[in-house]
Amino acid sequence: MNKSTAGFCNAIEALGQALERADAVVVGAGSGLSSSAGLTYSGPRFEAHFADFIAKYHFRDMYTAGFYPYASPVEYWAYWSRHIYYNRYDLTPGRVYFDLLKLVRDRDYFVITTNVDHQFQLAGFDKARLFYTQGDYGLWQCSLPCHKKTYDNEKTVRRMVAEQRNRRIPTELIPRCPVCGRPMTMNLRSDSTFVEDEGWHRAHKRYEDFLKRHEGLSILYLELGVGSNTPVIIKYPFWLWTWQNPKATYACINLTDAAAPREILPQSIRIEGDIGEAIASLIP
Template sequence: MFSKIQTKTSMKDCSGDPEIFRRKLREADTVVIGAGSGLSVSAGLTYSGERFKTYFADFIEAYHMPDMYSGGFWPYESLEEYWAWWSRHIFYNRYVDAPKPVYKNLLELVKDKDYFVITTNVDHQFQKAGFDKKRLFYMQGDYGLWQCSVPCHQETYDNEAVVREMIARQKNRKIPTDLIPNCPVCGKPMTMNLRCDGTFVEDAGWHEAKNRYDEFIRSHEEMKVLFLELGVGANTPVWIKYPFWQMTAANPNATYVCINLGEAIVPNEIRHQSICINGDIVDFI
């Protein structure tokens, strides 16, 4: 229904008035939040610039990496070096609080509403901010989980204790060999539980969260729903953006809200049901 060409619509085509947003929020029976990487960037969890230089200066000096994202795909010389990188990447993006309280402020906005969150973010900041974990669907994985790299089975494993030990014991861009994580079933190397190829493990917890989200959508489909899209880019619109557009079009009682710096767009079909805010989420929230 919504192709890339059809949806290249200027944000001027829908209202960006904060007062209209406040009214729609008050009137809504429920709020469905769809969050992309732009929300965490607004919270200060940036993958480049000074933050990157502060935590990865030694890797930058050795490999001239442009940003954290690139470092996740780097051809490291050993597993000891690979896990020195990833333990830092996990720690500073999963176990450290975001520099700005965007997630906490967002919770204040919706805490008295019947809400649900679907997000492609893997930094777990919603739960850290106090959102009800039964109302969260991290559909792309979690920095806090490892899985078998094969994978030989459909389970994931909490990594916090080992990651903290890797951080404490690493030297010269390497962790001790005895800390390299291996699958407890087949012995092959562990890897991140992130959706980047066909090996992504959708464990029992993932399916439970998906089922809760699907049931939430079904049970509210004719109500006054506010679809609040935050920082979702155009790289993977099929997970949040397109479904939000489609559900808004199917429900005349729904309102679609897009807050995104430089990418606040809406298709003509739902322009009359939409609010677009072209700005930084931290300022608006």
């Protein structure tokens, strides 16, 4: 992204104007936002924390490592405890999250995100204005599941990281469901076993209520770093709601593929480039 170009400047100006006239802002955040904040899953960060797993299995990134069929639960949880720890507990939110909060803090806003790294809450966003649709690295659930409840994992994860040796955790730390005794698993949406607990449903209802309260008003749908893996959660609804509401504006900031259907192009603002740079340009 060349910030000196007229196209970028015009798009930033248009986005600033859309923010000012909006009655409400709905932020839709995908993995590109956390990548802009430095939460990368490959390269030096991955190599620094998972050198032993890389040496053994030649992994190239955390995604690959997370799906690997480890031979035993003690090795599986040795990997996953580190994955959780470094992507949920041992990190500070990137500047882009704090800048985004500055933009929306005094506005009527809501955030829907497919990210599971807790960055919004760590940066100070109001928990009552957040909806994490795909789960949370900080939660476990029964692998069956035998009941619709999730469990905080921080204390056990920290022990797993501290006490593991040779890519293995102590056997007694393997998490099991307190109800049925089956193995626990991550509360991450990957199939129909994902647990939508009471907290998930409360957040979902708050999101739906927010949308209903602002129907027909001037709304800015601000999409940040949303890719093509789960477009039905954020991207497609934002497009549809913009098309249905002449007062709405759809803004997309993404490193690549910042696109919009031709039906809503007159209501759209598209910025291709680093999200952090674009958001920082909006700060007075």
